[in-house]
Amino acid sequence: MDDIATDILRRTIRKIPVKKLQDTLKSWEHISTSQLETLDFSQPKWVFLENLRSLCEENDLNVKHVTELEMIYHIRNPNQGTWHACQLLEAEDEALSVELTQFREQFKAHLMEVMRHVSVKIKKHEDQAIWIRIAWGDNFNKPNQLKPTYVVHYLQTPYVFVSKLSSKHKPYLYQALVLSTRHSSIKDAHLSGSSLIALRDLLMRQYQQVFPTNQSRPLQERNALPSHPNIGKEHAELAEKRLQMACEAFGDGTVPKLETAVYRLETKYKGNGNDTLIDRDEPFKGVVQFTSTNLLESLRHCVASGMADAPVTPLLSSITQKGRNYFVITEKGPGAASQMTGRKI
């Protein structure tokens, strides 16, 4: 056990709640059951840590093993930091047949090719997700194990989720991903959030969706009738229609938990008064940001309760339709190069 290993061990153990310690250490599989029994989980963490460290030294564990523990912690607590979604494009014919061992070897090989010092750990999670932990170094320094990048990829899907990636390492990672998954390019999906599961559900459409129907009203029974026969709602039908439209746009039941939606405006100023702004040729730049603990739920409520106009504007509904929460809005028509990245309105 060197200093770095001890440091990672300490950081990881500190983050794990006492209740979950035993379970986590058991799934780590580097400390035997009999050794685990000697540990006292009710001790204060720093005493416990000392005991654990001596056990680790007894078993001759090193950085590699400790980072595994860190990975286990991250896999069990995926909602940490900010995850960014990326989308692989133009799958080649073999893309569908890529399996774990092949991916593991290729990914490591491609990354090692361009960087001498990099440590990669790949682990498969139960729900088909491949978790990749990358500690970056450069040609002269050893990998920095304290600031790893986490990447989650679902095999045979075009989606990759990345957390804590610096822009310096982005091209290397993208290249390795594209080559090892047999795609020809990768792009930023403009979707980010702290909940990995939510991003996955949104992109893979694993939430309860509602589709437009003409005749039947599946939501009718859920729309609680007035509790008393003497209370009559004049706008019951309208309210129902609004709820239907809200659910069509943002999904029914529990919706994926997004925190923000950002709209970067690069359009001309439209409005009354203020002649200096109207006459300007260059776009009026502004950022509109919606924030909430559960953004889609909030938007759905806004529409259902009539606070927002009922046929949902494509600006809001494209959060779920296109699976992104960052938009650049530019003027229609030819011109502006920024249209490349954004969505035209």
Next chain:
Amino acid sequence: MALLTPFNKMPELNTANILLVENEEQFQTKLADVIVNYEKQINVNVRLARKLPLPIENADTRPRIDLVVFIVNLIYERSLQAMESSIKHLDSGFFVGKVCFLVTGARCGSVSHERLLSVRKLAASLHCPMLCAEDQTTEGVRAAALRLLSIVKVSAGLVPTATALYLSALTRCTLPAELDQD
């Protein structure tokens, strides 16, 4: 434009009908529950609406409306605007004691005083009473419901010796002269 009229339907025996109009649809449901559960002597029907005009489809099933209550939440500017546009769809026959304004959120410190003043001015110009209510506590809701009940009983003609016009002459909102200047 379909005007809501007060006298185009026959009244029913021992029945009072009240229409609550609120853009937010929060307070009106609470009020409605209290109103229908409290009154045992007569039959009180509550109609809930978001705005006027009311949908044409319901015109046949809708009873004769004895009292229209506009609920304005001063916290929202939109609430005030919605009320102002709804009023235009009301027949003038209602303004003889069959309209009442219910204001909530007046005590909230962040609310601009102008909004309350504009509701008061409107109520004064239409010769209607304006009530202030507390919508956060159950006692507040109950108190507001009871006041509405006593008004609707009069305007439905269920109280001998009192008429809606007589009551509104006594309870209508007035503005002090100095506020009326601007």
